Amino acid sequence: MSFSQSNGKSIVIRSLSEPEKAWEYRGHTQATTVARFSPSGYYVASGDVAGNVRIWDAINDEHILKSEVRAISGRVNDISWDMDSQRVMAVGEGKEAFGRVFSYDSGNSVGTVEGHSKVINACTMRQQRPFRAVTCSDDSTCVFYHGAPYKFQSILKDHSGFVYDTKYSPNGDYFVTVGADKKVFLYDGKTGELVRQMGKDSQAAHKGSIYAVSWSPDSKYLLTSSGDRTCKFWDVEKDEIAGTVEMGVGAEHQQVGNVWAGEHIISLSLSGDINVLQMNNKQVVRAITGHQKSITAAVLTTDSNNNSLLYTGSYDGKLCTWDFSSKLMGIARAVEGGGYKHDAKLQDAASMGDVVVLGFIDDAVRFAQDSKVVGGSSGVSAAAESVALARNGTTAIAVLGNGSVVSVDRRKDGEEGAKERVLATAAKQSAEARAIATSPVSDLAAVGHADCSVQLYKLGADGQLEATPVVVKVNTREITRMAFSPCGQLLAIGDAGGKIAVVQTSTGKTVTTRWCAHTARIYGLAWTKDSQHVASCSLDGHVIVWSVESPLRKIVIKNAHLGGSSSAAFVDKHTVVSTGADGGVKVWQVVY
Template sequence: MSYTKKYTFAPLPQTNRGEAVKLSADPKGKTFLYTNGKSVFIRDIENPALATEYAEHTARVTVARYSPSGFYIASGDINGNIRIWDTVNEEHILKSTIQPISGRISDLAWDSESKRIIAVGEGKERFGHAFMFDSLSSTGEITGHSKVVNHVSIRQQRPFRAVTCADDMSVVFYHGVPFKYQKTIRDHTRFVNAVEFSPNGDYFVSVGADGKIFLYDGKTGDKIDEFTEGGHTGSIFSVAWSPDSTQFLTSAADCTAKIWDVSSKSVVQTFTMNSAPNAVDNQQVGNLWQGDHLLSVSLSGEINYLDKNSGTISRSIDGHTKAITALAVSSDDTLFTGSYDGRVYAWNYGSAGDKTMAVHMEGDGHSNQVTSIAIKNNTLISAGMDDTVRQGATTDKKYNGKIVTTGSLPRSLATSADNSITVVATGDNMQVYDADMKKIGQEDTASSVVDVQSNGKRVFTSDGQNNIRVLDNDNGKLTLNKEIVHGAGNVTVLASHPELNILAVGDNGGRIYLYDVESGETVNQKWVFHSGRITALDWSTCGCFLVSSSVDTNIYVWNKDKPFKKVAIKNAHVDVVNSVRFLHKTEQLTIASVGQDAAVRIWEIQKPE
């Protein structure tokens, strides 16, 4: 068997309060990119559902920029490392790597010849460095600042000029090449967050935490004017020029984005963001102007497409920003994902295909990490670290208000195929609920993992050690049938076969055993190729295949009838694969996976002959 990675559904940009988000556009106008975690995500600007990921950094990536040629991308991380890699090959072959400063990279800028790069950020010996992208030799000195540098821009015409801004409330202007300090500009009264040359090189503009906007001559660095009429009432985090250099877009903490006209020095259009219930989430912290597309990023990570003619939001791209920790698939192949920050989203893969986008579950959701999600008969049940289990409808993507307080951390949950019972495993006990979330039973034994036989007659559980308890269910009353001792390691996952009396068991050593439930004997103990804790197991609808995920970043698809036949998907996600599930209605054997990189991936498996 072989596999194909069909889609990557990207997370939103990673945001931090008080920091700007850097977006960069493909010079051809087809894609844009940003960072989240250790990855750089490249998304189609017309159809953002289409995305690819670059995941070769070993630390959190802070910025990535296309070269003007479009053939290379430079990306920097919190450790001061910059990787320069090509965009032509799917493998994104590494061109060179450098550590220009000893701390976080805040921003990068290419010159118009795609030869030179200026990197700025938070260093110990210096706050910036200019170098050749291929030989890495120095092309000047970035001096004049006394605190972390936030942004850099290079004039794209000769004679080259460069400008930087910093937390020391100053803007520094450089002549080049080589780049040399020319003068310091101190017009702002608070942190300066962004500076940007116009595409024609005639101007550059600076914006800061004082809400002020200044326009300068692109060749001399002399101040032309300040934009005051109709200005922002909060910190301005980002600025982007129109392609014709007549207007620019600003995004600010007052939850607005504004288009400014250079000739009249006034606001042309104001966009007000009010979609999120929390006003802080609507702060605008990043933007991009690429062709006819104007994008502004909210502190929640949401990407807003702005219609400059009507002054409205034409569309908003939602999704996860934190690690996805739970996954379930409905009967129509809609994916439901829960994350570290309590968000739950639906992905209509079954009907949308390559246009699949995230839809937020409305209603009273979780306030902390989602630990488990189960779906049966159009009902979604989720458990979270807020010590609650919540119920919702998969059809209208909304929680219905049924909330159960578990009394202790719900570590796992499972439902029967007919949704007659839901069993929740907690650190203190195991709780049984009916279809209306009414508690009908409790077994006072600490449990960490649980699964339910498809007919609801049996419940399988473990306390995280090496014993598995098989319990008979009689309308919520659980009676011990037998105990199976799993001598290989501590049990982390259980998965009951959809038709046969077989139980799949995964442990913290990366081993997967199959047990006969009636006899308690081992059916298969040959699946031992994972090198770390098993995080999820799932049987295909036909019961012929089992898929597993692990903290080793790998996914395996196993053949029950041919135990030595397997598919290995190496490095499926950055750091950890948290969950994996089979889809139901696809012609090919298809699986969905989620992980620490906050991405959702769809894989097609070629069935054996």
Template sequence: MSFTKAALYTANPTTTRGVSTKLSATKEKIVYTNGKAVFIRDISNPGLGVAYTGHVQNTTVARASPTGYYVASADVTGTVRVWDTVGEDQSLKGEYKVISGRINDLEWDGESKRIIAVGDGREKFGHAFMFDTGTSTGEIIGHSKAINAVAIRHQRPFRAATAADDNLIVFHQGAPYKYDKTIKTHTKFVQDLRYAASGDHFASVGSDGKIFLYDGKTGDTLGDFAEGHKGTAYGVSWSLDGKHISTASADATVKLWDVETKKATTVYTLGSGVDYQQVGIVWSAPDTIVSVATSGDLNVFDRRTGDKPAKILLGPQRSVTAATTVDLETFFVGTADGRILSYDAGGDSSYLEGRGHSNLVAALAASPEGKIFSVGYDDRVRELDGKSFTPAEFSTSAQPKGLAVASDGTVLVGEGSVTEAVRANQKVAELKAKSPVSAIAATGSLVAIGSEDTKVRLYDWDGKAFKEVATLDGNKGTVSALAFSPDGTKLAAGDSSGKVVLYDAKEYKSITSRWSFHSARVNTLSWTADSKHCASGALDTHVYVWSVDKPMKNIAIKNAVSGGVNAVFWLKQGGGKGRLVGTGADASVRVWEVTFHA
């Protein structure tokens, strides 16, 4: 057995209300951060994502070098990591602790040799250094508050400009970089500034909604764009030819400006409300602009057509906590912020419409008829029709721990010390457990309930009541995941010690207890359609594919999901191969092509 990487669907950027989100671009791809990960997303092909997970703290900004061979990324502790984009291993080229606090922005010079990183440090707010050695290349001084942005002129003589919360822009000569002068154009926080590719000009935007243009060599102010924005302007980016700029604002608009006339040529209005505030922007191709909203949505604009986004790139913004598939092609994922997304066969995703969950999605389950049910930490069971939430809703009596659907369509919710049976949004039965419920699964009329006392209890459900038929006690920790094989003959039970025990669901006995390679809690289990292989995902970040016929044989997908695997499931299989999906803490969705027979 073996596996190959088939696709990676990236998370969307992490955003914070009132804070500028920095986007970078390299060719037809955009670079941004989410949690502890850095993602490179292909605008045209959603499956060609790249994830870098080398940071141990939350990342704040990432930018590709002008050559495109490297990415420099930074985190909240002031650490910058420079890594290789060529190849799959993203090998580390250097790691540097540059300031003593959060880094808000960084920039490469035109030779892809020097980097300036800026932010909110204790001793200093910025640092200039060589990417390969970390050697200092000057001083970044002149500010009294946290620096929000930095831009470097890519042509010699090098120049650099920094923008900060002290309402100032400081102009530096280089390299080595040294203070030249202070520019006092904005009356509020300066949020972003960028140089044109030609180096002739740079532009700045701020919380005063104003946009200013400057000479790239001298730093002299050349004027402002009179109309500006009605709200804070969080981002600015230049067209590749240097004739236009685009700006993103809290007034929920993206504006394209003619640099020569300093007037807006196109205004894109995205909506109203906090979720539609535009907090970052990048010009990724001659006619393509990408902005990010507070909601994390990435709006892709083609300046040649229309006054609306050409498309909107969606994805989880918080950890994926649950997932399921109905037709083995499309699938659904639930996230820690209560949202549920559907993915089609091509990897394009969309949010389910309607009133969803207000808190973490604890579980998703599909009925034999293809209906989908979700349960969240808002103590609600909801029904999905594939595109939206239906009005159907049921309130649980305690925080849910698991969800399953019996063959008659009854929804079974494990919560606290009870399991509730729900049909047509009404409770039809309740089973009081002998130990707090920790996992649940069902096949036909057989229901398995895992408990904190390490036991799995099997019940027969006749549509009206539960009847206990057996107790399985091969696990060594709290039973954290359960899954029946599609043919109903086997039950896999994972526990908090990392062990997966395979049981015979007909004779109520253990088949093997040798599936014990995980080193932390097993969060998820999924069977292939032929009931011959079972995949497990755990908090230890690993995924294993186990064989029923050869219990000692397995496929180990090490470090499959950074931060922990919360869900695995199988898509279509055939010809000795299957497509396995894994997702979890880093909010991305990975697909592997698994070969069962060599």
């Protein structure tokens, strides 16, 4: 059993029983808004901000498109199927009409959606005969329809504010509506007549707007999710609250959506977290977190137990780790510790052993270890655009947005934990610095510049950089990313034009300059442990695996991430993990 969720231009299908397993549909060219499985389970109808509804196969991996319909002229807010999986209702912010009912295969009209004066927020269709449907709107009303074809029957004016959601019970006896007035109304499923307001006199009712409602499979209970940061279970027959789940403190814990499918109950937080619930449990059974915005930086490292951990940071400042040593590798864990609040964009990340250095847009450099930010924050003179760690794991080198290079030292001071301080500015540069990389086996550091050159330095114990005679000038655009091989003998250099060169670190001699398949800025480079292959990612969205021994051979993962790929790393020689602007963390199997 699965559920669907929109994410950027993609639709993600996730298993309810094993939420770490997920699949992606990428047929839309606009940002997606909603997706609904047909009652048969064979198809999914998904909508986007441009008013398009795509009907596609949910069974086969190819997700073959059945039909595409321009349902309305604006954002699609909700979609509902009839019991035969033949008719689809789509509603939203249309300019000429707020909704449409059409045949799923031909797109022909099988009804009209009318009676509303403002945007429609949700719709529901009865899964029994006689056919009925309901829509709810920002105009504080609901409209009841007879079908098929679906026609206006009556207006329901019981709510006193925006009506956010409506659902038919699985047995078709009732439908329910919820809204900004904190009220829950129950109606007869056949006639549309009001039965009662649920919990009208209950002191335990919601104290905030109710954004979503779902029925239990046996039609005996309701689940409501509210802006008051609670979810409530309602006993429909007894007209009383059967249970309440408190979600936490803070606006991010407002509940904006829910699903009750079989034995699985989930509610969606404003932060994007998926909360697994049980009716007899007052606490969240399990919270599944992840990124809702573009992932801007990531780094793969190992924790103290030798588990492979991927640190990821997104545009909204959220930090997560992903355990690739576990079968639950598709489930993220929020990074905690150090009093750090996730409110600044992560610009870059690097690791050495189990220590990670994080460079933020808020002029700060921080350290992390074992999924926790350790110590305080080092304020530097500009945003840390590129960061690297010395092999001692205590000295970080950062390239700042003003083109300068600074070293930041992590010092342990008694029980106060790790502290950082700016030690020094690097020696005079030939041009503004753009990227930094350090060797895992020596004290070498490489600084890439805006004039397309790379200077190799020796990193001193005091954090100073001493220039070596090796200067590399093989790229034709400014340097954007570099990576030393695990053996320390090779350096991969990527630039703003998508070109990648490999040179020897001891002499600067060119190994290859033939890696030119990318068409845009290089964002990430990673080596296999045997120093024979490199994975690269770019603004063009592709991930490419290159061979040092055979430079003309490559494995191309096209359009790995819509909007651009931000990082790539080898979990092992045959497994690549990548991140990107679509907010996704994806795992690829590589066959050489």
